[in-house]
Amino acid sequence: MPLQPQALGALLHENLTLHSALCRREAGAFQQAIQSGDEVVVACTQERRLFAELGQQTEGAVSPIRFVNIRETGGWSRDARQATPKIAALLAAARLPEPDPVSTVTFKSAGRVLIIGALDAAERAAALVADVLDVTIFTTGPGNAGGAQERRYPVLGGTLTSLTGWLGAFELAWQADNPIDLDLCTRCNACVQACPDNAIGLDYQVDMAACGAHRSCVKVCQIAGAIDFQRLPARHADRFDLVLDLRAGTATPTFMQHALPQGYFRWDGQDMAALLRLRELVGEFDKPKFFAYQQKLCAHSRNTALGCNACVDICSAEAIRSDKGRQRVVVNPHLCVGCGACTTVCPTGAMTYAYPRASDQGLKIRTLLSTYATAGGKEAVLLLHSQEHGEALVQELGRAARLGLAQGVPARVLPMALWHTASTGLELWLASVAYGAHQVVVLVTGEEAPQYLDGLQAQMETAQAILHGLGYTGTHLQLLRARTAMDLDALLQGLGQTRPSVPAVPARFAVSPEKRSTLEMALSHLLEQAPLPVAARPEAIALPASGALLGSVTVDKDRCTLCLSCVGACPSSALQDNPQAPQLRFIEQNCVQCGLCATTCPEDALALVPRLLLTPQRGQARVLHDMQPYACIRCSKPFGTLKAIEAMLGKLAGHAMFQGEALERLKMCSDCRVIDLYSSQNEQKVTRL
Structure with missing residues (x-):
């Protein structure tokens, strides 16, 4: 490579020596460098393993070592x-x-592996891993050759109802609904030979669609007692550490998400690297907890209303789910693969990438x-x-x-x-x-x-x-x-x-x-350095609706009653009330366009406007809507808005419970309403006396 050590040294403010064969020939120079105590950067990654081993073996090596590919x-x-x-x-x-290091997620595997697939292929795969793993097979058919006569591994059969989990914690549920009990079956093949309908394959399970109910198989299996057409289906469950799924290309695999759980492998019978990785997954393993979540910033849900669902929708590992009851999302750290897509689309920063940090x-x-x-x-x-x-x-x-x-x-x-x-x-x-x-x-x-x-x-x-x-x-x-x-x-x-x-x-x-x-x-910096002169800039830049993190909110004043439910729903304090007057105020810089306000509004009066406002008003509170207050008819204290009270009176005027004095009390503040009700009850008591 045409390196210029003097120029590089000047740029990095230190003396550099060029090593033109930075592999094995100059290992001595590397050892001398790491004994100096100074930080050492190896500008080649080809022999990373060699230099790492040399660093461990060199006496007096104290220098931290970094590698970079130039x-x-x-x-x-x-x-x-x-x-x-x-x-x-x-x-x-x-x-x-x-x-900086972050907290980790631990997986523990004892090496118990479930192999799902045709019995012949599953037994061949089992032979390749059984020396280090504890194998159980779930048969999905005989395959081309069927199972071997010698039963070397436990075999499960029936209808697979669910498979969930991750490395060290897979949970299998199935229904044993076949007349042949594979635990009792000795693979003598007598039933296969006796069946006139060829309904029993070499996976030793009855194809009920082909069975003609001759029951010849039952007669020849009396000694083993493995076949019983009167047996009721039974539900079973078991736990496994690893799963090897051979059904790719022949049936729908269990896990449909793009990012598969760790410990789950699909195998086509050819990729030996996958089997090698499977064999290595015995023991205890740690991975970084890649995410950090702050519920107080989350715009997912407020007051049972659903707003932002971006992280749930984009997660390819299906590691994130909605917990509406707790007004939050929940991330399963064992399923998380650390892609960081949830942090990328999160509008508020409630979900952040923890390793490495932003x-x-x-x-x-x-x-x-x-x-x-x-x-x-x-x-x-x-x-x-x-x-x-x-x-x-x-x-x-x-x-x-x-x-x-x-x-x-x-x-x-x-x-x-x-x-x-x-x-x-x-x-x-x-x-x-x-x-x-x-x-x-x-x-x-x-x-x-x-x-x-x-x-x-x-x-x-x-x-x-x-x-x-x-x-x-x-x-x-x-x-x-x-x-x-x-x-x-x-x-x-x-x-x-x-x-x-x-x-x-x-x-x-x-x-x-x-x-x-x-x-x-x-x-702020891009605006300050913007090529477009201030006079030529638009008031706001329109942004695409999809994925917008910035914008405004518009209010239909004919619909809005200033109930302020949107203020309580806003997770970023973009929408605010005014304690001194019936007003809805808005700080555009805080808005994350999550849509919780529009979802919460009972009058459908709010709409989102994705944009970037370029004026100083973006960071200032402005009034979106205000209204004349409604004064209590008894004490004249304002306690609501004119429109809201009139709307309520109009809706309840025909109700039997709100007639006469009851309807008039709706025009009073809460204090006067209690006083009036108490006074009315006392007057009724005096009248009766």
Whole structure:
């Protein structure tokens, strides 16, 4: 690679020594470096395992070790000689501290595996894992050959009614509704031979649709007593640690969600890597608890009314459910796969990504972009990709460029690995543009659930509408859909055809742990640096209705009675009352467009308006509706609105319980109503006396 150690050293403010064969030949130099006590960054990942082992074996090694790939991501590219700013940025980001640890979720597996499928295929699969796993088979038919004569594993049969759970905690429920009891069956095949209808297969279960009720099988099975057509169906349940499902392509698998539970594998009989992973899942395992949830910020439900359902709808693992009784959503941490899509679409920040935190992601993005710009880099493109499929595709592209088969990752494209591509959204993208990124592109490789792509695209359209409304030209945000390295190469080279505009002065704010705070800081900087003159700016930028996190509320004043139920429902204090007068006030900056106010309103008087208001009034309380107060007919104290009281009087005037004095009391405040009722009762007592 055409590295420039002196230039890189100047950019990173330290002396660098170039090691041109950073593999095995210079292991001694590596050992010497890690004994110095200084932080060590190994700018190659090919021999990560070797260097990690050397670090453990080297006596006196005290230096923290970080790894970063500058080879496939920049050094192996057609324009590698211009990649020094990018390499400096990658090295600077690699030196950032590791994210703080978070709480973990524990899985415990004793290795009890359930194999579901045709008996012959299930027994073949069992033979490949039975040396380390405790196998039970649930048969769904004989298959092509049927079961072996030697019964090596417990076999269950009947109708599978449910399978739920996760690694270490799968729960199987089934109904034993077949005349043949597989626990008693000896596989002597006498029933198979005796049946004149060929209704008994080599899974030793009766096909009731084909059975002619000759009962020849019962006669030949008298000694074992395994066949009984009078036996009542019985419900059973059992627990397993792992599930190997062989029904793919032949029947509908049990779990239909895109992200399957950990410990559940679908197997086609060919993918040996899946069996190897299955064999390894015995013991105790921990994973980060990827999310943090704050109910007080959640816009899901208020007063039994349903508002925002974004996290429930987008979760591809079906790990999030609605709990209306407790006015919240509930996340199952064992089913959560850490994609972060729920945090991306959450409008309030009630659901946040805990590992790594948004502030850690923001620091890395700002470090990449600021170092790149300081090193003389121009028109930076931030490439966000997953740390598995996406990273593999980037590395494959680098190797193809090394062989002269592709252009490689351009010098202005800064790759950044994420746990999952759905874990960042509008606030971080806009912050990246504010930091100086000309484009933010998200690489999707086909591993993402369809709803993730819809959610990302909706947020990109919202962010792009904001940028265009402020006068920034070009396309700043894109989804790159690539399945091969050649696809990615063509897409990355195509990015050079546009040159979107960015703020003249890069932002310096730090990404906040709170989503709305980060969004507001990014919007403030983009507005301050907007190319469009103040006089030419619109009052508000219209935003797409899908996925909008910003906007206003309109009130139909002919319908609204100022009951203020919307104020009690609003989770972000965007809608407020006025203790001194019958008023509905609104702070647009607080509105998250969750729709709870419109859902709660008994008069259907409210409607959402997705937009970004550009005037200072966005952060100020303004009156949406006010009304003349209704004064108590006894003490003249205002206790409601004229319209609300008149509407109530009109609805109750014909009711038998509200006639005469009772109807008049509705025109009184609560205190006078009690006094009048008490006085009336005393007068009646005096009259009777």
